[in-house]
Amino acid sequence: MTTKQQLDEIRSLTARIGRPVRLMEVCGTHTMSAFRSGLRSLLPPSVTLLSGPGCPVCVTSNAYLDRAIALARRPGTMVATFGDMIRVPGTETSLERARAEGAQVRVVYSALDALKMARENPRAEVIFLGVGFETTVPGTAWALREARERVPNFRVLCAHKTMPHAMAALLRGGELRIDGFICPGHVSVIIGSQAYEFICRDFGTPCVVTGFEGADMLAGIAMLLRQLAESRAEVEIQYTRTVRREGNARARDVMNEVFRESDETWRGLGxxxxxxxxxxxxxxxxxxxxRFNDVAVPVPxxxxxxxxxxxxxxxxxPRECPLFRKTCTPDHPVGACMVSSEGTCAAYYRYE
Ligand code: SF4
Known part of the structure; x- marks a missing residue:
């Protein structure tokens, strides 16, 4: 189907639905893609895209960040983390500023990089900041399995999160109406589309697992609108190139061997x-x-x-935040959503 045909179908579906529709793109990569492709300006005015909590750096709480900074300042410790994390302001400072003051903070691209760092620095305590969703969890799990066998000085400060129950919490909170979810493609490669089925069943909210190109998103939005027009609430997969209903069982086995389900604090969602x-x-x-439960951390x-x-x-x-574009910019971020490459405020700043 051409883009024009897709847009014609979206217009006709919104006319059939006959009321404003609010769809949430859960994942920060979708937020960026929607801006980059100009998708928002192509949709009928009755379709609103809401940005959700799917940027891993943004939803990491200040309490966690403050603990990471305290650990980085601890003598004999090295903290290894992704590039976006070091610029996020904590309660008193950031990892970047702590590093400028002498703390050992290194940027890595994966948990395995951090594991390698631990092997190369056997006298240091190397702490990997385990943030991110189901996409990055198998890598952390694999590194911890390796560490248990062979790398005694490798640790993980864990704040890994899982997406489906956060989506349910948004619906349960009832603060805003969400008519459908554009579900994250890469998370779903691991957990499978089956992980969202309870959302359709318990809340009657349609879900479509969607790829990251502008054309994917357009197709995913059309699928959601079709469900709404036909009064259906199901999990469908637009991103059939990589996602299956059952997901990746092997990756989940490694995750389950190392991690157990827990309650987790999210920035903004509690x-x-x-x-x-x-x-x-x-x-x-x-x-x-x-291991380091005695470090002093400020009240977040x-x-x-x-x-x-x-x-x-x-x-x-972001436009409704009084600090947006004034005191909060990508060069001088006040909040986490302006720092990350997947942050909603950074996307609005860059593309609007
Ligand atoms: S623009 Fe406002 S909401 Fe966004 S990061 Fe900055 S301070 Fe936080």
């Missing part, structure tokens, strides 16, 4: 039952939260005036 992963007790030796405080919490819940757009 404590969400069953939305996190905790390191199992048999790997406790490599769990930085257990969010930056004054920052609306990241509302942005992550989809209840405000």
């Amino acid at each position: 404590l969400i039952p069953r939305s996190g992963l905790a390191i199992r007790s048999r790997f406790a030796e490599h769990d930085a939260a257990v 405080v969010e930056p004054k005036g920052c609306a990241c919490g509302d942005v992550l819940r989809g209840s405000k757009t």
